[in-house]
Amino acid sequence: MKMTATASRQSTQAGSDTGAAGSAPGKAAVVTQSPSLAQRWRGAGNLVPALLFLGLFFLAPLIGLLLRGVLEPTPGLGNYEQLFANSAYARVLLNTFSVAGLVTLFSLVLGFPLAWAITLVPRGWGRWILSIVLLSMWTSLLARTYSWLVLLQASGVINKALMAMGIIDQPLEMVHNLTGVVIGMSYIMIPFIVLPLQATMQAIDPMILQAGSICGASPGTNFFRVFLPLCRPGLFSGGLMVFVMSLGYYVTPALLGGAQNMMLPEFIIQQVQSFLNWGLASAGAALLIVITLVLFYFYLKLQPESPVGASNAR
Numbered sequence: 001m002k003m004t005a006t007a008s009r010q011s012t013q014a015g016s017d018t019g020a021a022g023s024a025p026g027k028a029a030v031v032t033q034s035p036s037l038a039q040r041w042r043g044a045g046n047l048v049p050a051l052l053f054l055g056l057f058f059l060a061p062l063i064g065l066l067l068r069g070v071l072e073p074t075p076g077l078g079n080y081e082q083l084f085a086n087s088a089y090a091r092v093l094l095n096t097f098s099v100a101g102l103v104t105l106f107s108l109v110l111g112f113p114l115a116w117a118i119t120l121v122p123r124g125w126g127r128w129i130l131s132i133v134l135l136s137m138w139t140s141l142l143a144r145t146y147s148w149l150v151l152l153q154a155s156g157v158i159n160k161a162l163m164a165m166g167i168i169d170q171p172l173e174m175v176h177n178l179t180g181v182v183i184g185m186s187y188i189m190i191p192f193i194v195l196p197l198q199a200t201m202q203a204i205d206p207m208i209l210q211a212g213s214i215c216g217a218s219p220g221t222n223f224f225r226v227f228l229p230l231c232r233p234g235l236f237s238g239g240l241m242v243f244v245m246s247l248g249y250y251v252t253p254a255l256l257g258g259a260q261n262m263m264l265p266e267f268i269i270q271q272v273q274s275f276l277n278w279g280l281a282s283a284g285a286a287l288l289i290v291i292t293l294v295l296f297y298f299y300l301k302l303q304p305e306s307p308v309g310a311s312n313a314r
Helices: 002-031 044-071 078-085 087-120 123-138 141-152 157-164 178-202 206-214 219-230 232-247 251-256 264-273 278-302 307-313
Strands: none
Touching: 044 078, 044 278, 078 087, 078 278, 087 123, 087 178, 087 232, 087 264, 123 178, 141 157, 141 178, 141 251, 178 232, 178 251, 206 219, 219 232, 232 278, 251 264, 264 278
16 A cells, blocks of 8 residues: 555656656746837837938948049949059059068067067066057157157168168168068068957967866977967957058058158048049049958958957957
């Protein structure tokens, strides 16, 4: 009799557990039910002022610029055809990409050790170095460019110092050419490499590098196969930022460069101010916008996470 009562209680308990388990998915289904269309768009009216502001002060001028490129002086794609077919204009495009590529390369080569030093030195020294980098960003761009113009000219400090040390016999031509443009723009762009790289390096766990050493990796192998891949988010974001900004820079190439090294922003200004050729200038500006969007698309494909997001994920 006792065994029968015990068996009945166990079967009743199992049935209740099964019923609870069966009801759980139903409750979960109610909780995880996708929101309706009305719920998704609830509160979207708060975005109307921001959308109106963007449409009025950003999209409308941009659309007007793109329309000018295909409507002036005559409707069609003549401005774009002229931009690519004319050898002088094609050289401007080549100069733009070559200068942007060189500036990005030198900024990465110089900015990587600086970001690494900020990460490795004691915290107080790292703050001082980072403050100096930020101070260079906050200084007037025009003042920094004129400073390099004074330093790099034939009678400047750099040429005089090299001649005093006997390294050169006559002054080097470092202004109004490609050399001056690359030096001046690389100096300006280095902070935009250091900041994302330093944030990425700061988030790397030192135990990962120690684990590589324990597993027998040499310092070189540990650097190239462990540390450098972990720095990829900062390298991608910083390199893309520098390259895109270099494509649209005007002040530094105008002061330190020459007519043979004209870049696309200088070309656009020249077409508007000197020749009143708004159609060709608008085509050049539209080309810059398209290049930026294409580069940003490939960046999202290759590196979907930002350095900060990757750091938080780790």
